[in-house]
Amino acid sequence: MMITEGSCWKCNEPMKIAFYQKASSTFGPGTFNEHELALARSKGVIIKEQYSKLTNERYLANTCRKCGNFIGDHYLFINYAAPHIVRIYLQKSMKPAFIVINV
Numbered sequence: 001m002m003i004t005e006g007s008c009w010k011c012n013e014p015m016k017i018a019f020y021q022k023a024s025s026t027f028g029p030g031t032f033n034e035h036e037l038a039l040a041r042s043k044g045v046i047i048k049e050q051y052s053k054l055t056n057e058r059y060l061a062n063t064c065r066k067c068g069n070f071i072g073d074h075y076l077f078i079n080y081a082a083p084h085i086v087r088i089y090l091q092k093s094m095k096p097a098f099i100v101i102n103v
């Protein structure tokens, strides 16, 4: 599991985002087990059950503490995980702008 610091797409409030990167796929909190959920929450990630109009289903997602909007799985990789991962590969020797906790 990885936790990155980003900001809410809606209100720009800083927030922590937890996800999994496996092979070339990114998975959100909906795939976490109880232990992983507890761990992410203990690191300050807000994870709540949300309803996705896109997929018409409810699932656990990274949620903004200020406005309550969430990052859908659909947007997790492209907006949050991918830029960060690219940054790691390109700037290994430089201090990353995002803090990632590998747990």
Ligand SMILES: [Zn+2]
Pocket (backbone or CB within 6 Å): 008, 009, 010, 011, 012, 013, 064, 065, 066, 067, 068, 069
């Ligand atoms: Zn927000």
